[in-house]
Amino acid sequence: MRLLITSAEEVAASIQDEATIAVASNGGGMLEPNAIFAAIEARFLKTGHPRNLTLIHAMGFGDRDGRGASHFAHEGLVRRVIGGHWTWSHKMQRLARDNKIEAYSLPAGVISLLLRESGSGRPGLITQTGLDTFVDPTQQGGRVNALATQTLVERIELDGQPFLRYLPFNVDLALIKGTLCDAAGNISLGEEPVDLDTKAAALAAYNSGGRVIAQVREQVANGAIRPRDVTVPGVMVNALVIHPEQSQTYRGGYDAAFFGKGDATTVADTLGVGEGAKGVIALRAADELTEGAVVNFGFGASAGVAGVIAARHTQDRYWTTVEQGIHGGRMMTDELFGSAHDPKVIVSTTEQFDFYHGGGLDIAFLGMAECDRFGNVNVSHIGNGFIGPGGFIDITQNARKLVFCGTFDTKGSQLDIGEGRLAVKQPGSVRKFVSEVAAVTFSGRRATAMGQVVLFVTERAVFQLTSDGVELIEVAPGIDIERDILSGMDFRPLIRSPRLMNAEYFNAA
Structure with a gap:
């Protein structure tokens, strides 16, 4: 061949109208x-073609401006988008919000696994991940706007237990990126920062009778790539675009670290503790770590x-991971x-x-945009916009312990933190503890039934999900419960015997 x-x-000229394209990319390029x-x-x-494409992607990709998914964000170019995370393309978010495209969102892990299942010829992905969330057909079924009417997921029963069946994709074209390709078409991602679901996307396209096209930095001779360094076998690859100017990320070049x-002493823009309220939250949440725990970190607080x-140089005490496929190392931040x-x-x-789906995580630290009286959490539907769950649903429904992290309120909040105390000078105008979340990205009811340990950590209070409801278990020094907490909530939590948060959190913030 x-x-x-x-x-x-x-x-670009070879892509037919109405084609379904699978992309395996991540933020930051x-x-x-x-x-x-x-x-x-x-x-x-220039020509108005290709048009009416379906775009499938598990992770969000782009720079919130003109790159990544925004290249596709033109009315008429795409008709349907099935994405796990949308936040890296404001242009695509606007098309969804304005009902210019059919917009769907499924958990990132579900999409990744579903590409593999589709390429394997199996009848979709059958899993309990997503039950009782907005992707469950008893709720929105993953539909994001009014134009989205297609059924992507069914609720079924096996051995008396509920499951979701995510229907398989038929992929016409997989667009992937590698570092090297040899003369036989074997693709290596050996110098890329992540693998993502590159092979799954290629498998879905190839076994659907579609095409796989790879962009690589350079082509090398057969034998120049070690067999174990091949990610996508050449038998799946139809065409190659050699782009010597490509880089690992938007920051340019290739960083061996x-x-x-790389040099282990390289200074990178790695994650910091944070200042003010975020610092307090990070320090309090970190107290939930246990020796030897397998850990996942989400984006944000x-x-x-x-x-x-x-900062504590305790990396060797835990096995740290993120859903993009990274284990250990110094986690990067921002894009x-x-x-x-x-x-x-x-x-x-x-x-x-x-x-993750099989229960490999001991504890996960994740963000929290809204929490309601049932212990449900929303991180996917914010205001009039749609962000998507990313790997949030895959992680939260399968980890043994969950620590949701976020400020108590937002937009205009002014705090005085120091000397072991916290004072609320001005509350935020947007409440996070609401009567009912805008959409369920995490189901408190399901978590309780599964026996998960669930905490909600803010800078002024810590709550825990119990079988009786959301309970206030800790209060920051200097905080008045009625004035600074209950007055800022749409529901009254259980209050039994809350203790004070450690004053040291408020010295380092």
Whole structure:
């Protein structure tokens, strides 16, 4: 079989209208075949084609501006988007909000695993992940807007237990990125910061009768890539775009520390503890760590726990992970979240979510946009916008212990933190503890039934989910319960014998 060497422009010209495209990319430009994406956008703007595409992606990708998913964010270019995370493309979010596209969202892990199941010829993904959340067909079924009417998931019963069956995808084209490709078409991601679900996307396309097109930095001779360094076998690859100017991330170039071959003393923009309220939250949440725990960190305030571990030099006490497939190392922040400098292990997201779905996590630290009286949490539907769950549902429904981290309220909150105390100078105008969340990204009822340990950590109070409801268990020194907590909640939590939070959290903030 002769491998076709082509250009990004020729790839764009070959895409048929109404094609279904699977992409395996992440924020910050990780595994983004940017030359191909740009060529697709340029062709559409010039000719109006390809049009009415379906775009499938597990992780969010882009820079919140014109790169990544935003290359596809034109009315008419895409008709349908099935995404796990949407936050890296404001343009695509607007199309969804304005009902210009059919918008769906499923858990990132579900999409990743479903690509593999689709490519394996199996009847979709059958799992309990997603039950009683907004992706459950008894709720929204993963539909994000009014145009989204297609059924992507069914609720079924096996051995008397409820399950969700996510229907398989038929993929016409997988667009992937690698570092190297040999003359036989074997693709290596050996110098990339993550693997993501590259192989699963390629499998789904190839076994659907579709095409797999890879963008790589360079082509090498057969034998130049070790067999164990091949991620996608050449038998699956139809065409190759060689792009010598490509980089690992939007920051440019190739940093060996991202794939574990760098100088261990390299200084990176790794996660910090945070200041003010975020620092308090990170320090309090970190007290839930136990020796030897397998840990996951989410984006936002919860990521400060990784900063606490780094600051205390206690990395060897825990096995740290993120859903992009990273184990260990110094976790990166902001747009490069999901990667690490000097990682211990890099696996595919498909394998990572197998590990998570099967119960491999002892504890997960995650964000919290809203919490209601039932202990439900929303992180996917914020205001008039839609962010998506990313790996949140996959993680929260399967970890043994959950620590949700976030400020007590937001927008205008002013706090005085120091000398072991906290004072609320002005409460925020947006409440986070509401009577009912806008959408259920985490089900308190299901967590209680499964016996999960669930905490909600804020800078002024800590709550725990019990069989009787949400209970206030800790209060910051200097805080008046009625004035500073209950007055800022839409429901009254259980109050039995709350204790004071450790004053040391408020000295270091």
